[in-house]
Amino acid sequence: MTQKPLLNSFNPGNANELDAPTKALIARRQRALGAGYRLFYERPVYAERAEGIWLYGKDGERYLDAYNNVPSVGHCHPRVVEAIAKQAAKLNTHTRYLFDVVIDYAETLLATFPPDLDNVMFTCSGSEATDLALRVARDFTQAEGIIVTRHAYHGTTAAAAEVSPSRGATSPRIRTVGAPDFYRSPDGNVGAQLAEEVARAIDSLKKDGAGFAGLVLDTVFSSDGLCVEPAGFLRDVTDVVRAAGGLLIADEVQGGFGRTGSHMWGFARHGIVPDLVVMGKAMGNGMPIGGVVGKSHLFDKFGKSNRYFNTFAGNPVCCAAALAVLEVIESEQLMANSVAVGNYLRTALADLARPYPQIGDVRGAGLFAGVEFVKDQSTRQPNAAAALACVNALRDKRILISTMGPYGSTLKIRPPLPFTREAVDLLIKSLGECLTQI
Amino acid sequence: MTQKPLLNSFNPGNANELDAPTKALIARRQRALGAGYRLFYERPVYAERAEGIWLYGKDGERYLDAYNNVPSVGHCHPRVVEAIAKQAAKLNTHTRYLFDVVIDYAETLLATFPPDLDNVMFTCSGSEATDLALRVARDFTQAEGIIVTRHAYHGTTAAAAEVSPSRGATSPRIRTVGAPDFYRSPDGNVGAQLAEEVARAIDSLKKDGAGFAGLVLDTVFSSDGLCVEPAGFLRDVTDVVRAAGGLLIADEVQGGFGRTGSHMWGFARHGIVPDLVVMGKAMGNGMPIGGVVGKSHLFDKFGKSNRYFNTFAGNPVCCAAALAVLEVIESEQLMANSVAVGNYLRTALADLARPYPQIGDVRGAGLFAGVEFVKDQSTRQPNAAAALACVNALRDKRILISTMGPYGSTLKIRPPLPFTREAVDLLIKSLGECLTQI
Incomplete structure (x- = not known):
């Protein structure tokens, strides 16, 4: 098992290099937050x-x-800060009452997607979004098996961690495939390699009785080391997934919201349309908001047998921040x-x-x-x-x-x-x- | 399977009673958010x-x-709103850098708990908190089996939904027990009844090979219909859980943050100390923040084999709001x-x-x-x-x-x-x- 170096592990051996306020705060932090919390850098x-x-x-x-x-x-962008402050002073409630901003935001967000991706369900984080997308995919396909790349990270709930082999996860209902690595690919044909590996993984899941629910891909392969070339290489694997009756779940937590510049969403660089799209991180410029955008018939079926309600998800303050983010991406080009x-x-x-x-x-x-x-x-x-x-x-x-x-x-x-x-x-x-x- | 009446289902039959702006927003909402979203009341x-x-x-x-x-x-409490606005304008980042407010809040929060509950891990929601508590409990006990009350609701991630029978969940690693119902209890001894049922459920889990990881209880039994009398009735079941090597997980999403008045936490009304405590909802007065407070040795063990990091959890803005909440509870008595x-x-x-x-x-x-x-x-x-x-x-x-x-x-x-x-x-x-x- 390869492990990333512990960039984020504070090394007490270097404590002498730290100034007194930093040392004091680290001690308080270790007492209150415990061993699970890591810090970036030798000198945090x-x-x-x-x-x-x-x-x-x-x-x-x-x-x-x-x-x-x-x-x-940008940190503390004034337009986002103002949206947060105004909305927090006016109304912050949940989606079992009607209010405008969650609908305004949902429509503005959906307008950045292909027409087939016509519904959004909100969550509080990218992890909750992955978790929900997995529930929807398993409900729709009535299958359990999920395929991910070998060093993927898709979140931190139990179900999301299970599809995050970069954190050491393994499970009989998960298969991993080699991520595209254009730099180390002899013929540069990373798309065909990925499609072949996924086809084999689907066979394996079906043979073992888990069935095939879907393929989850970070469309820029961030945890796998970043692979973005050649644009279009996700087309073959998309065909393989569809032919096998599974769903393609695009994780846009890293590649979305204009990160790649040429497209709002990483999947769009490849000319494909996923079935479900998971988002988080950049969505609210730091406010806790995530979501799943997808084809409405998938949510329709899910809603028939599941009553999903997420108290904080789609709250007015986080939606106001997220709406401001989309406006700033546009107005500041x-x-x-x-x-x-x-x-x-x-x-x-x-x-x-x-x-x-x-x-x-x-x-x-x-x-x-x-x-x-x-x-x-x-x-x-x-x-x-x-x-x-x-x-x-x-x-x-x-x-x-x-x-x-x-x-x-x-x-x-x-x-x-x-x-x-x-x-x-x-x-x-x-x-x-x-x-x-x- | 009993089902709650669909209070939260909009009934189109009543559409004529709605004013035009409400009708228009409901139509937009149904288009963008889809079938999974429900509304309160016949007339939302x-x-x-x-x-x-x-x-x-x-x-x-x-x-x-x-x-x-x-x-x-209170909605839009000025002190909470000010804390949010100030912090949003100053710094909003994650816990792999050091900053003050997450530590200030963690210490203030932990001071409301018995000394054995000495660590807190933050999340974005009560659901993520339940999900994390289940991971910690299963990691510590190396067992899978969880016991919950028959109409409990503990959250919306896949793992939290699995322990939420009020939403129809069933699973071979979950056992349900009758919730205390003082009103319908012939001798009023709800504590002994609960302890007996839990003991039987533990035996069943152990016999079936799932093992016993823990008992999750909403300490006011909100989804089960609210059972708070007689104070102290959770003592017997706590002893049963401990004797069987499992953990007691108190869900304080409903009963915590002073809701019951006499105590900050619902478990304290019963004179018990849980191993893990799940919180959410009231924590940030509407800002998405949840957490698990627990005994540090549980988190220590979890941290050895799991790298848990939650991007938005413990962010400065939500922590500033949550700190203001505790201050207001105190200052306004x-x-x-x-x-x-x-x-x-x-x-x-x-x-x-x-x-x-x-x-x-x-x-x-x-x-x-x-x-x-x-x-x-x-x-x-x-x-x-x-x-x-x-x-x-x-x-x-x-x-x-x-x-x-x-x-x-x-x-x-x-x-x-x-x-x-x-x-x-x-x-x-x-x-x-x-x-x-x-």
């Missing part, structure tokens, strides 16, 4: 406030945020920015990488970039230690990123969408300094 | 704003809220108000009921009251139709309540905690008018 970041693409520490320093996709339109600044970023990363043999690959789409470290460019053997050293060195230069992928060997660069060329320049300069050090 | 309420114990409709009318426990310290106004309410309900043979029982604790309708006081046969008629008649008098219990025969009166004697008087007057009608 103690945050005070944040704005746009910057996070300000208690230490008085500012940190460039090149990592967080939750504050997708953040998708165009994601394309332009994303291209600038990847070009700069590729230029920077050229003299360094420890960088094997630069990849991505829009403002989601990966930089993979290897021990040797010909064998492409992953180098997690170099990536981790780089992340911690960047943190010390007050630039926030992390790693991803099955080997933890790939830098995960995934900033708020208003990221600028100047911010890219600063990131590249700092990364260059780190590369000469490690 | 179209909400515009809310304040304290009042909800204001689009129709310009005001509705007395005698039902909603989520806006626990809402628990004392719950005792005083709750007693006044139950006395008034009992006085009102006396001439009406269709009312079989008035019960409750603090500001959670039940009024059970029967067909005959001697047989105590439940009368759901009368309860439902009463709820719809009260809605037409602009008083919001609902029903509860296995038969749907009990009025569920569960207002925000700042409920007043004047509000009780209005409720009683209106209820009296309804009783003469039905």
